[in-house]
Amino acid sequence: EIVLTQSPGTLSLSPGERATLSCKASESVNSNFLAWYQQKPGQAPRLLISGASSRAAGVPDRFSGSGSGTDFTLTINRLEPEDFAVYHCQQYGRPPVTFGQGTKVEIK
Amino acid sequence: QVQVVQSGAEVKKPGASVKVSCKTSGYTFTGYYIHWLRQAPGQGLEWMGWISPYSGNTNYAEKFQGRVTMTRDTSISTAYMELSGLRSDDTAVYYCARGVVVIFDFWGQGTLVTVSS
Numbered sequence: 001e002i003v004l005t006q007s008p009g010t011l012s013l014s015p016g017e018r019a020t021l022s023c024k025a026s027e028s029v030n031s032n033f034l035a036w037y038q039q040k041p042g043q044a045p046r047l048l049i050s051g052a053s054s055r056a057a058g059v060p061d062r063f064s065g066s067g068s069g070t071d072f073t074l075t076i077n078r079l080e081p082e083d084f085a086v087y088h089c090q091q092y093g094r095p096p097v098t099f100g101q102g103t104k105v106e107i108k
Numbered sequence: 109q110v111q112v113v114q115s116g117a118e119v120k121k122p123g124a125s126v127k128v129s130c131k132t133s134g135y136t137f138t139g140y141y142i143h144w145l146r147q148a149p150g151q152g153l154e155w156m157g158w159i160s161p162y163s164g165n166t167n168y169a170e171k172f173q174g175r176v177t178m179t180r181d182t183s184i185s186t187a188y189m190e191l192s193g194l195r196s197d198d199t200a201v202y203y204c205a206r207g208v209v210v211i212f213d214f215w216g217q218g219t220l221v222t223v224s225s
Contacts, residue, residue: 044203045203046215047212047213090212092209096155097210098155099154
């Protein structure tokens with residue numbers, strides 16, 4: 001199965017700063033079938049990005065996804081207070097679906 | 109609007125079984141797969157399998173084959189996940205999620221299953 005490694009484990013930033021989260025796959029992800037989810041404490045994950053770069057409905061444009069092959073990035077421009085959360089990447093290009101271990105974006 | 113509501117928290121003893129329900133509304137239940145995932149305390153997300161509400165066909169992750177059963181009742185737009193032979197490392201929050209292919213666009217609120225003697 002494809003192993004996804006997210007870095008850093010924790011990112012400490014201030015509101016208004018830019019967050020850059022990495023997701024590296026152990027092998028190439030077919031057709032860039034890579035998604036990102038946001039999860040706040042005590043809540044279910046929320047879909048942000050699919051197809052590596054397509055925002056889900058209602059997701060603000062400060063969230064952007066990029067990358068291909070084995071290297072993918074989620075960028076959050078101008079962090080808002082509600083953006084402090086854990087972010088998970090998921091590949092769905094090759095069964096079984098797998099997730100990274102998550103990156104926590106915390107307030108500095 | 110799409111809503112996905114799961115059953116409440118469960119406490120089970122080792123070796124027991126648990127059955128979690130996932131009631132959906134606001135869309136055509138048979139039009140989308142339902143996936144089950146879990147998240148152990150402080151851990152990442154783990155996909156367990158899916159069920160097609162239309163056909164009843166299932167596909168389970170290899171890790172759970174033989175222990176998990178996914179079913180559905182189309183008359184009440186509800187899916188179920190039963191996990192047997194519970195162990196302490198099955199303690200986790202279990203989620204159901206609507207799948208667009210294998211992108212999970214609407215999630216239940218999660219069901220905490222605690223396995224303890």
